[in-house]
Amino acid sequence: MTFMTSFASLGIHEPILRALEEYGYREPTTIQEKAIPAGIQGRDVLGSAQTGTGKTCAFGVPILQQLSERKGPRAVRALILTPTRELAIQIDDNLHAYGKNLPLTEAVIFGGVGQAPQVERLKKGVDILTATPGRLLDLCSQKLLDLSKVEIFVLDEADRMLDMGFIHDVRKVIALLPKQKQTMFFSATLPPEIMDLVDSLLHDPVKAAAAPVSSPVEVIRQEVCLVDRNNKTTLLVQILQEEQVKNALVFTRTKHGADKVARDLTRRGVSAAAIHGNKSQTARQESLRRFKAGELQVLVATDIAARGLDIEELAYVFNYNLSEVPETYIHRIGRTGRAGRGGTAISFCDYGEMPLLRDIERLLKKPVPRRQHDFPMEVFEAPKKDAKGRVINADDDEARQAARQRNAQRKAEKKAKETQEATVKLTAPPAKAPKAPPASKAKATRRPMPHGKQDLRNLQAFLDAQPDPDESAVSPIHRDPLDGEVIMDATARLLSAKPVYHYYDPSKAQEPSHQEGKRKSRGRGRGKGAKEAAPAKATVLPPEKKPARHREPPKKGAPTPVQRTSQRLTRGGKGRIPPKPSLPQSRQKDSTEQKSLMKPFYIDHD
DSSP: OHHHHHHHTTTOOHHHHHHHHHHTOOSOOHHHHHHHHHHHTTOOEEEEOOTTSOHHHHHHHHHHHHHHHSOOOSSOOEEEEOSSHHHHHHHHHHHHHHTTTSSOOEEEEOSSSOSHHHHHHHHTOOSEEEEOHHHHHHHHHTTOOOOTTOOEEEEESHHHHTSTTTHHHHHHHHHTSOSSOEEEEEESOOOGGGHHHHHHHOSSOEEEESSOTTOOOTTEEEEEEEOOGGGHHHHHHHHHHHTTOSOEEEEOSSHHHHHHHHHHHHHTTOOEEEEOTTSOHHHHHHHHHHHHTTSOSEEEEOGGGSSSOOOTTOOEEEESSOOSSHHHHHHHHTTSSGGGOOEEEEEEEOGGGHHHHHHHHHHHTSOOOBOOOSSOOOOOOOOOBOTTSOBOOHHHHHHHHHHHHHHHHHHHHHHHHHHHHHHHHHHSOOOOOOOOOOTTTOOOOOOOOOTTOOOOTTHHHHHHHSOOOOTTSOOGGGSOTTTSSSOOOHHHHHHSOOOOEEEOOGGGTTSOOHHHHHHHHHHHHTOTTOOOOOOOOOEEEOGGGOOOOOOOOOOTTOOOHHHHHHHHHHHHOSOOOOOOOOOOTTOOOOGGGSOOSSOOOOOOOO
């Protein structure tokens, strides 16, 4: 077969050849003839070709053949980076069709949907990954994707990926890839301003150019209609009816314009839907599915659908608004005339868009033929300019006004809702308060006080509840702060009077008391001429009031407390240190009587 011989001459293996034949490929295109052999050899490739000439096959076949020849770990070994979600899905579908006879796995990841199913797919193992930059970098930052095993890197639609909107993301992705890898860039247009950057990323590339840069497909019939802005929708409906258009893709300048055109067409009996960046990925995929299935006659889109969107047998493309970038015009009209089929591209141009039409014709190096119609241009007013002298585009201004109206409407709805809720609260009957329990059954609840605070709110109630003291008793207000239930703070406890108890011992009745011995010791330690302090009064309890002591009896031969004190004083020689006074068994120590770095100070009682 001529088909097998033609593709077989490029060095493609038989399993891939059978898949290409079943997919409907008969002869390789110019870009495929130049790029596939170089890609199979592992060379870097810079491919530039007209849109719709099979660039996906030009880099997809070398990836499949090289990975099938070299066995490696089940990891991401080939990465394809694309600018849009629709193009990523389309490339993944094509690779699956080309490599259905090979034991390789493919996957696609993009934003706008939940990442959980995509992460689960990556965990099972993927050989070829097609991705958009945002979701790819997001998964890499979460440590859910490893790109260290990538052997082949493909950048599709390189002119858009490397412009100011994507250049930073592309550099971040390249930094995550190994230095030793094969790189292939493919695009329909390669403007001179980005060629230096492309050359810096490719190493000795094979340049595969199938046509002059930025040239449109010759089989596409191009026409332009000079029409006023207010008559564009009417003219669009008339052309759809006159030429019995089966399906058409309409490009608008703004998202608001896409929604408006879709609504106007629907009101006039034309089945239409809009896709743009504000639509969810699910809604965009559903609209695209219905359009491909023939359920919709017109699909209205922004430039999000201008790159790589492949719709079989798309007969018409309408430029409802001309693009400010001339190269984007090439991509728009390239949605028709796919794979050598014919197509028609009709553009609408009002007076304010005439400079844009001249830029497109300068890029094409020829004028676009004018189409005669029933709504010729009648308004020749110069476009409005702002305070800085910039031209105000009518579509952009309309989109901004619509956004302001939506915001004002949302604020009004929010305010009305708040007013309604406030009115309901005012008009609602008051809630019945729960009945208070009887005073006898009421339980006293006390809120816990913060740490370090004393609750004195019930002090007066506590004092009122105390029984009347007799005349000999002490008033509860002047009672010892350590004996009552009302605990004072640490300063009051520190300054409060503390009695010193001395127990009567008949065998040591002649010995001086601790306080007296202390004063004598201090007098001797101050040197010659020191005056002896007057003996202090001490309270001595009679024998019958001495509390029981729970100390163990001293062991035989052990020194007594007085002997131990004498030994310590003899060694130190710094005066007599009084022993710590003992407390009655019924009294607990408070925080001021614990061991501290401060020397305790006691006030004797009479």
